[in-house]
Amino acid sequence: MTETAKLIIDGKTVELPIIIGTEGEKAIDISSLRQQTGYITMDVGFGNTGSCKSKITFMDGEKGILRYRGIPVEQLAEKATFRETAFLLLNGRLPTLDEITQFSVMLNDHSMIHEDMQVFFSSFPRGSHPMNILAAMVNALNSFYPYLQDETDINFIFTRLLSKVRTMSAMSHKISRGHKVVYPKADLSYCANFLNMMFDSPVKPYRIDNDIVKALNVFWILHADHEQNCSTSAVRVVGSGKVNLYAAISAGISALWGPLHGGANQAVIEMLTRIHEDGVSMNSIIKKAKDKNDPFRLMGFGHRVYKTYDPRAKIMKKMSDKILKKLKLDDPLLDIARQLEEVAVKDSYFVDHNLYPNVDFYSGIVLRAMGIPTDMFTEMFAIGRLPGWLAQWKESMDDPEWKIARPRQIYIGNPKTKYISINKRDLETKEAE
Ligand code: SDX
Numbered sequence: 001m002t003e004t005a006k007l008i009i010d011g012k013t014v015e016l017p018i019i020i021g022t023e024g025e026k027a028i029d030i031s032s033l034r035q036q037t038g039y040i041t042m043d044v045g046f047g048n049t050g051s052c053k054s055k056i057t058f059m060d061g062e063k064g065i066l067r068y069r070g071i072p073v074e075q076l077a078e079k080a081t082f083r084e085t086a087f088l089l090l091n092g093r094l095p096t097l098d099e100i101t102q103f104s105v106m107l108n109d110h111s112m113i114h115e116d117m118q119v120f121f122s123s124f125p126r127g128s129h130p131m132n133i134l135a136a137m138v139n140a141l142n143s144f145y146p147y148l149q150d151e152t153d154i155n156f157i158f159t160r161l162l163s164k165v166r167t168m169s170a171m172s173h174k175i176s177r178g179h180k181v182v183y184p185k186a187d188l189s190y191c192a193n194f195l196n197m198m199f200d201s202p203v204k205p206y207r208i209d210n211d212i213v214k215a216l217n218v219f220w221i222l223h224a225d226h227e228q229n230c231s232t233s234a235v236r237v238v239g240s241g242k243v244n245l246y247a248a249i250s251a252g253i254s255a256l257w258g259p260l261h262g263g264a265n266q267a268v269i270e271m272l273t274r275i276h277e278d279g280v281s282m283n284s285i286i287k288k289a290k291d292k293n294d295p296f297r298l299m300g301f302g303h304r305v306y307k308t309y310d311p312r313a314k315i316m317k318k319m320s321d322k323i324l325k326k327l328k329l330d331d332p333l334l335d336i337a338r339q340l341e342e343v344a345v346k347d348s349y350f351v352d353h354n355l356y357p358n359v360d361f362y363s364g365i366v367l368r369a370m371g372i373p374t375d376m377f378t379e380m381f382a383i384g385r386l387p388g389w390l391a392q393w394k395e396s397m398d399d400p401e402w403k404i405a406r407p408r409q410i411y412i413g414n415p416k417t418k419y420i421s422i423n424k425r426d427l428e429t430k431e432a433e
Contacts, residue, residue, distance in 0.1 A: 009037050019050075023058055040408045047304060050228075051236065052399065056089060056391050057227045061305035066312065068225055069093065077315050082220040083107065083190050086387035089225055090158055090394070103159065104189070110160040111167050111184035111193065114144045121168075121175040130379040131257040133172050138165065139250040147244070157245060158390045165386055166190065169379050170197030191216040194383075199371060211326045212370055215319055219366055222312040222359060223381050225388025229304075231255035231262065235389045236396045237405040245393060252389045253382050259299070262360075262381040268300035269364035269374050272333040275340075282336075282343045290349045300337075300361030301344060307354035313361055320365040327369055334365045 004015040005028045014036045017029045027050045034040050043049045058067045066073040069088050076085050080094075087095040087103055095103060120140060124133050141164065147157055167184055174181045174197075182197045192213045200206035226232065234255035239248035256262035275285060289298040303310060320334055341357055344350045367377050396402050420428070 007033075007037070009039060012037065019053070021053075023060065034408075040410070042410060045304075046233075051233060051405075052228070052396065052402070054227065054392070054395055055092065056395060057225045057388070059227050059305055061303070061307050064306060064308045064311045066226070073222060073311060074315065077218045077221050080217075080221060081189070081191075082217045082224070082384070085221045085224050086162060089387045089391040090155070106156070106159045107163045107190055108184065108186045108193075111163040113164050113167050113171065117144060117168070118171065118175065118181065121172050124172075124176075126176065128176070129257075130169065130172060130176075130376050131253060131263075131382065134165070134169060134379055134382060135250045135253040135257070137168050137172070138246055138253060140246075142244045142246040154245075154394065158394075161245070161249070161390070162386055163190075165383055166194045167197065169376070169383060170194055173198055173373070173376060189213065191220070195370070209326075211323070215323050215366060216370065218315065218319055219363065219380065220384035222315060222363075223384030225385070225391065227305075228392075229261070230258070231385065232389060232392050235393050239393045239396055240402065240405040242404075245390075248393055249386070249389055252385070256382055256385065257378055262378045262385070264299050264358070264360035265363045265367070265377040265381060266374055268337075268360050269333065269368065269377065271299045272336050272340075272364075275336050276332055282339050285340065286343055286347055286350075289344075290347075298340070298344060298350075298355070300357055301350070302353070302355040303358045306356065306358060309356045310358040312359040313357040316359060316362040316366060317357070320362045320369070323366055323369045329369055331365055331368060333368070334362075337362060337365060 003018040003020070005018055007014045007016060014033070016033065019027045019029055021027075030041055041049070056069065058070070059065065068076060068085065069092055071088065071094075076088075080088075083103060084094060084100060087100060117137065117140065120137060121133065124136075138161075141161070145160065163184075171181050180202060182200045184193045184197060188196055188208070192208050195212060195216065196206050196208065198206075228236075231252040235248045235252035238251035239245070259267045271285075274280075275282075285298070288294050288296045289301075320331075323329075324331055324334060341361070345356065350356075363381075364374070364377055367380055368374070372380060
């Protein structure tokens with residue numbers, strides 16, 4: 001017997017079905033509301049609105065829980081590789097040894113990109129933002145690798161895209177600096193290959209450091225999915241029109257770029273650098289962040305869902321320590337970040353608003369230690385989020401209930417009026433003067 005919610009409206013009582021999730025989350029299914037009552041609901045920013053039922057990721061914002069296909073992200077970060085995590089998200093279970101071997105072979109077999117694509121990279125103006133380039137180049141993949149949506153092995157398409165995005169990112173980096181492009185190597189793992197393509201050079205061959213490779217695996221695992229966030233919702237909404245996969249993913253990349261979303265990791269480092277260079281006090285930064293008349297926000301703090309410490313930030317914070325120690329690096333921005341956190345988490349404004357560090361607060365420190373340029377930080381987030389976007393896109397395409405996304409609105413504009421000819425308008429204006 002389905003539980004229902006009763007709504008009394010205009011003297012009428014309507015019953016709406018209640019949906020209960022695996023972990024006891026509850027929703028009122030309002031899909032028949034307009035037809036039964038003529039009413040729609042309003043929820044600007046969709047903070048209280050479920051767009052779908054999903055089996056991919058579970059988050060509990062109050063308890064700081066994050067699980068991919070039921071597995072806590074802490075366990076995956078500690079024990080899994082990014083490839084395994086990508087397979088888990090895409091297939092709903094961890095791979096067998098044969099499957100992960102086959103997946104790795106396919107990732108390497110399809111890691112090259114069409115040579116003609118290199119022309120695109122060198123045609124972008126110097127200083128173009130990597131997210132600008134990535135969004136354009138992923139969209140362009142539909143021209144270089146067109147597929148007929150109903151006639152193909154979508155897992156092959158996914159694997160090829162997962163591999164090529166990594167190559168495109170490293171290649172774009174090299175070309176943007178006028179350096180020789182480094183091709184992927186069949187004997188390197190997914191993450192090691194990326195680092196080698198980024199940093200190997202004829203003058204100074206890149207030495208693979210397993211601790212850095214592990215750190216990159218963890219970084220990408222922590223970013224791999226996050227249920228219906230802004231960019232994933234963009235992928236689902238754009239995909240709901242049945243456009244090709246590349247266009248939907250390109251929309252996700254563009255949505256992620258925003259400083260309130262994935263662009264925050266770059267914004268955090270820029271904020272910490274300003275604090276370091278200007279020598280401003282922590283208290284003045286906190287005061288500025290609290291000032292309603294100041295648009296400044298403490299970047300890397302706060303979250304739509306987490307109202308406690310983002311579990312990913314905890315792991316990222318530990319990893320920033322570890323990687324700096326390993327590389328014998330001393331990053332003043334890490335000290336600033338920790339001081340800022342210390343002051344903020346004790347400040348009543350942040351406590352009252354449930355504002356804690358999110359995944360972006362320490363991630364930039366880790367990327368800096370790896371040698372990743374700041375303007376590539378959000379692109380690194382995008383490469384990590386790609387398996388999640390693909391899994392969510394596939395789930396929406398396979399969902400029998402899924403329809404083209406088309407929210408409603410409440411109109412608050414002009415009542416009915418009429419057209420007035422330009423001459424008459426002109427005359428009226430002159431008469432009014
Ligand atoms: C990501 O959704 C996801 O899952 C995203 C993500 C993922 O993995 O996909 O987790 C990745 O995007 C992480 C978030 C990265 N963004 C930032 O770090 C940017 C800084 N944070 C904020 O702009 C903000 O916290 C948001 C956008 C993240 C969340 O905004 P909310 O929950 O809609 O909060 P709000 O804008 O409604 O603010 C609520 C109150 C306001 O004060 P009041 O007007 O109620 O008095 O909290 C204040 C805000 O002013 N507030 C902040 C703040 N964040 C919220 N004040 C100062 N600094 C901040 N960072």
